[in-house]
Amino acid sequence: MIDIRVSNCNKSYGSLRVLKDINLEIERGEFIVLLGPSGCGKSTLLHIVAGLDRLSSGEIEIGGRDVTDVEPKDRDIAMVFQSYALYPTMSVRSNMEFGLRMRGKPMSEIRPLVEEKARMLHIDHLLDRRPSQLSGGQRQRVAIGRALVRDPKVFLFDEPLSNLDAKLRASMRTEIKKLHQSLGTTAIYVTHDQLEAMTLATRMVVMKAGEIQQIGKPEEVYHRPVNLFVADFLGNPGMNFMKGHLRLDGGRVSADVGAATLPLDGYAFEVAPVAGQAVVIGLRPESIQPASVQMSDGGAPYALTLKPILTEHTGSDNLVVLAMGEQEIVGKFPSDMLPKLGEPVAIGFDLSRVSVFDAESERRI
Amino acid sequence: MRRFLQRHMSQIALSPSLALIAIFLYGFIAYTAAVSTTNSKAFPRFDNFVGLEQYWRLLHTPRWHVAFTNMFLFGGLFLLVTISLGLVIAILIDQRIRAESFFRSIVMYPMAMSFVVTGIIWQWLLNPTLGIEVMVHQLGFTSFRLDWLTNPDTVIWALVVAAFWQGCGLVMALFLAGLRGIDEDIWKAAAIDGIPAWRVYVFIVIPMLAPVFLTVVVLLALSIVRSFDLVVALTNGGPGVSSDLPSVFMFDMAFRRTNLGLSAASAVVMLGTVLAILIPYLYAETRERA
Numbered sequence: 001m002i003d004i005r006v007s008n009c010n011k012s013y014g015s016l017r018v019l020k021d022i023n024l025e026i027e028r029g030e031f032i033v034l035l036g037p038s039g040c041g042k043s044t045l046l047h048i049v050a051g052l053d054r055l056s057s058g059e060i061e062i063g064g065r066d067v068t069d070v071e072p073k074d075r076d077i078a079m080v081f082q083s084y085a086l087y088p089t090m091s092v093r094s095n096m097e098f099g100l101r102m103r104g105k106p107m108s109e110i111r112p113l114v115e116e117k118a119r120m121l122h123i124d125h126l127l128d129r130r131p132s133q134l135s136g137g138q139r140q141r142v143a144i145g146r147a148l149v150r151d152p153k154v155f156l157f158d159e160p161l162s163n164l165d166a167k168l169r170a171s172m173r174t175e176i177k178k179l180h181q182s183l184g185t186t187a188i189y190v191t192h193d194q195l196e197a198m199t200l201a202t203r204m205v206v207m208k209a210g211e212i213q214q215i216g217k218p219e220e221v222y223h224r225p226v227n228l229f230v231a232d233f234l235g236n237p238g239m240n241f242m243k244g245h246l247r248l249d250g251g252r253v254s255a256d257v258g259a260a261t262l263p264l265d266g267y268a269f270e271v272a273p274v275a276g277q278a279v280v281i282g283l284r285p286e287s288i289q290p291a292s293v294q295m296s297d298g299g300a301p302y303a304l305t306l307k308p309i310l311t312e313h314t315g316s317d318n319l320v321v322l323a324m325g326e327q328e329i330v331g332k333f334p335s336d337m338l339p340k341l342g343e344p345v346a347i348g349f350d351l352s353r354v355s356v357f358d359a360e361s362e363r364r365i
Numbered sequence: 366m367r368r369f370l371q372r373h374m375s376q377i378a379l380s381p382s383l384a385l386i387a388i389f390l391y392g393f394i395a396y397t398a399a400v401s402t403t404n405s406k407a408f409p410r411f412d413n414f415v416g417l418e419q420y421w422r423l424l425h426t427p428r429w430h431v432a433f434t435n436m437f438l439f440g441g442l443f444l445l446v447t448i449s450l451g452l453v454i455a456i457l458i459d460q461r462i463r464a465e466s467f468f469r470s471i472v473m474y475p476m477a478m479s480f481v482v483t484g485i486i487w488q489w490l491l492n493p494t495l496g497i498e499v500m501v502h503q504l505g506f507t508s509f510r511l512d513w514l515t516n517p518d519t520v521i522w523a524l525v526v527a528a529f530w531q532g533c534g535l536v537m538a539l540f541l542a543g544l545r546g547i548d549e550d551i552w553k554a555a556a557i558d559g560i561p562a563w564r565v566y567v568f569i570v571i572p573m574l575a576p577v578f579l580t581v582v583v584l585l586a587l588s589i590v591r592s593f594d595l596v597v598a599l600t601n602g603g604p605g606v607s608s609d610l611p612s613v614f615m616f617d618m619a620f621r622r623t624n625l626g627l628s629a630a631s632a633v634v635m636l637g638t639v640l641a642i643l644i645p646y647l648y649a650e651t652r653e654r655a
Contacts, residue, residue, distance in 0.1 A: 052553050073559030085550035089572035099558035146554075158550075 002064075003028040003186045004049065004154060009058030011044055011210075018044045020210040022058070026188070031180050034190045035197040036207035037233070042190045043158060045207070049188060050156050051075050063153050075154075078147035082159040084139045086131040086146070092118075093127040096146045110149075117148045137168045144179070155180075157189040161196065173199060194234050198222065206230050223353065228362040231282045231355055237319060239282045240329040243359065248275040255281050255356065259325025260304050266352055271365040278359035285319065287353040288331035290339075291346035301348025308339045322347060394636065401629035409625055419630035429631065432609040435521060436638075439610065440589035442525045443532070448581060450529065451536030456566065458537070459544045469541070473534035480531065484598025487527040488514070517607035520600055524592075524608060527599055532588065536581050543577035544570065579646065586642045590635060611635050 004026040011019040019041045026032050034042040047053040049060060051072035059068050067075050086095050096114045101107070118124040121141045131139055140160060147155060157176075161169045177200055180187055191197055197204050198218045206213045206221060206229075214226045225231035231239045244257035246264075253264045253273050262281060264273075291303045309328070310321040318333040331347060339345045358365050370377070396409075401420070404413040423429050458468055475483065490496040491514045501509040513523040547570055555565045593612035600608040602617075611631060618628035 047553075050553075050557060052556060071559075072553075072557045077557060079554065079557050081550040081554060083548050083550045085548060085554040087551065087554075087569045089569060098560065102559050102561075102564075146558075150558075 001028045002026070003030070003062070004188070005059075005061040006045070006049065007059045007061075009045070009048065009060070010056045011041070011048060011053065012056050018210050019048070019055075022210075022212060024205065024212070024215070026186060028186055029184045031177075031187045031189065031200055031202045033197040033201035033204045034188065034207060035194060035204055035233075036192065036213075038192060039209075040207040041210040042192075042205075042207050046156055046158055046188060046190045049154075050077055050079055076152050077154045077156055078150045078152040079156040079158065080140070080143050080147050080160045082162050084131070084143040084163075086139060086142055088131050091128050091130060092123065092134070092142050092145075095131065095142060096127075096149050099146065099150055113149050114145075117145050120148070121145045136164050137172060140164065140172060144176075148179075153186065155185055155187040157187065157191075159191055160189075162191070162193070169193075169196075176200065194236070198234075206233065208233075223355075224364070225282070225355060226364050228280060228282075228357050231357070235284055237285050237330050237332075239284050239355075240288065242281040242283070242324070242327055242329065244279060244281060246273050246275060246277045246279055248273065255279060257281055257325070258327065262349065262351060262354070263302065264351070264354070264356065267354060267356060269356070269365055271358075273365065277365075279365070280357040280359050280362075282355035282357060283329075283349065283351075284353060285330045285332040287350035288322070288329060289348055289350070290333060290337055291348040293334065293337075293348060302351050304347050304349065305344045306347045307344050308341055311338060311341065397629045397632050400625055401633050403626050405625040405629070407623040407625065415626070419626045420634075422627060423630050423634065426627075428606050428609060429611075429614055431606050432611045432614040433634075435608065436589065436610050439521050439524050439528075439592075440586065442521065443528050443589060444582065444585055446525055447529050447532050447536050447585060448578070451533050451581075452540050452571075454533065455537045455540035455544055458541055469538075472537050475531045476534040478531065480592070480594040481598045483527050483531045484595045487523065487530070488599050491523050514600060515604060517604050520604065520608045523599060524596065528588075528592065528595060531595075532585060535584070539577055539581055539584075540574065543574045547573055579649070583642065583646050587639065590639050590642075611638075 002025050004024070006022055006024040009019055009022040010017070022041075022045060024032075024045075034045060036042045044053060048055050049062075051067065051070060055068070059066060061067065062075055062077070086092075087098065090098065093114060096117070097107075097110050100110045100113070115124060115127075118127055121144060123138060123141045123145060126134060126138060126142070131142065134142065140163075143160070160176075161172050164172060173196055176189075180200075189196075189200060201218050203215060204218050204221055205215050208229050214221050214230045216224075221230060222234055225234065225239075228241070232241075242255075242257040242262075244255045244262075247254045247256055247261065253267070253269070255262045255264055289301075291301060304324075306322040306324055306329075308320050309323050312319040312321075313335070315335070317335055318338050320331045320333050320339060322329050322331055333339070356365055357363060399411065400409045402414060402416060403409070403411055404415045404418075454472055458465060458472075462468065478486075491511060493499075493510075493512055493515065496511075498509060498511040501511075513519045513526075551569065552565065555569065560569075591612065592610060593616065596602060596608060596610050596613050597616075602609040602613050612635070615628050615631045615635065618624045618631065
């Protein structure tokens with residue numbers, strides 16, 4: 001069942017087009033993450049769903065009802081902000097109660113509800129404090145609590161964890177995920193942090209310059225990016241890109257990238273390959289390992305002998321920069337395998353994970 | 366020697382200005398306090414010590430009572446009118462209106478004028494034979510009367526209106542800065558919670574402006590105690606002494622009635638009044654910082 005439908009949505013500020021013809025359908029209970037670099041329009045899209053921004057053209061439906069011209073308060077949504085946006089002059093309790101009181105709910109119903117949600121978020125001992133007396137993590141819990149008591153049809157999160165330190169961010173991330181699993185409420189979550197996007201999303205929407213680039217499950221977007229932008233935006237360290245052109249020998253397709261010719265027999269082309277077509281071959285660092293390491297599909301890797309020119313320890317792995325003809329690629333080695341600089345090693349390429357892009361259109365082929 | 370210089374450079378650099386402040390500010394405050402204990406007339410003389418007699422006389426001078434009461438009456442009204450209207454204007458300008466800087470300039474312009482000019486402008490405007498009254502009469506409303514300047518009971522309002530006209534810009538600017546400093550997400554959260562705008566102002570935004578209120582009150586309070594030129598230009602204390610303020614009283618005693626002792630005593634009382642306002646403020650400020 002479709003819970004939120006965004007149809008042909010456009011938004012311009014003067015001559016600046018912030019959103020270009022956005023179409024998005026969200027099923028009930030989904031956790032949708034809008035991901036993209038700053039200025040890509042993801043927050044604007046969220047604000048438009050919330051009703052805080054008016055769209056220039058298009059339609060928004062929530063729960064089967066056209067809400068394009070409906071006030072935010074009547075859209076049955078709740079929102080959590082990056083800056084928490086707690087009312088600083090009120091206690092935590094009043095912050096959580098205020099929205100319900102404005103809706104004319106009797107205090108006898110509000111009180112137990114607020115206390116229940118506060119217990120759920122482990123902030124019940126903070127109810128009589130002011131927001132200024134709380135830590136960042138506690139404030140964000142209160143902000144989530146304020147959204148929870150409203151029991152809305154849709155939760156909207158606008159980069160809620162960006163103001164927290166790395167460790168707290170990770171633990172709040174898990175909690176938001178747990179919360180969503182137990183409540184099952186539809187959620188839209190805006191972030192520029194790909195780790196948050198990958199871990200939280202049931203489906204993610206990658207945006208750039210006001211346009212949706214790709215919608216899909218996190219693993220799908222990660223392994224089968226539709227264009228160079230998505231491929232480059234996701235992953236840390238980023239995907240390796242090797243420039244080359246296609247070769248067709250009989251029925252077999254391969255890619256000549258200068259230093260090597262990579263066989264693409266297993267690759268499922270979406271567009272029929274053309275001989276001599278200029279392409280960019282994308283391969284994630286974790287698919288470039290020592291030849292002795294078992295590949296993800298259990299098959300034998302495509303092996304090459306390359307010279308390491310730089311290594312970096314990240315703790316869990318070693319990142320190894322390898323010279324491949326004119327180009328440099330990065331491989332992710334297990335932490336116990338540290339190659340000597342300048343001494344060629346046998347490298348295995350897991351070509352079942354490869355992505356091929358047309359060099360001109362930058363689209364996946 | 367070099368090490369001494371290095372270590373004490375900041376003190377050395379500051380000492381001339383400290384010396385000047387010590388002499389010309391605190392020195393003369395002490396001097397004034399000393400004069401107030403003498404029977405000085407046109408010139409300060411220290412051979413005639415009278416103790417606190419000047420303060421006693423001040424307490425029994427009806428004109429001083431008028432001036433001192435006026436200060437609180439004028440001050441209270443001025444504070445109330447300027448803060449409430451200044452806040453309202455700031456809120457109106459904050460509504461993302463068109464030509465915002467135009468309206469902001471209009472409100473701010475009187476601030477660029479000296480109180481003397483303000484006083485003269487309003488003297489003309491309120492003059493029953495020249496200003497607004499004549500204009501309204503010419504429009505046909507001949508029963509209209511605007512005699513604030515000539516009526517001892519309402520003359521204080523003339524001062525309040527002129528001082529408000531001048532002071533409103535500063536107050537508006539401070540409140541506007543405060544309003545602009547409020548996180549926009551608060552407004553968004555309130556919109557989603559369904560809180561009407563006036564309630565957001567009353568329950569959330571205005572309480573958040575508490576530090577601005579404090580600054581505004583202290584600034585206005587000091588300008589009330591200092592206000593001298595406005596009164597001189599607008600009413601010159603009149604009619605009679607009905608719009609006298611302590612500063613006018615002090616000036617009059619010192620330079621027209623050759624009664625320096627009494628004038629110095631009134632100056633010391635004014636300083637005490639200022640300190641009574643300033644010290645709690647400074648105390649609160651420094652405690653907040655600590």
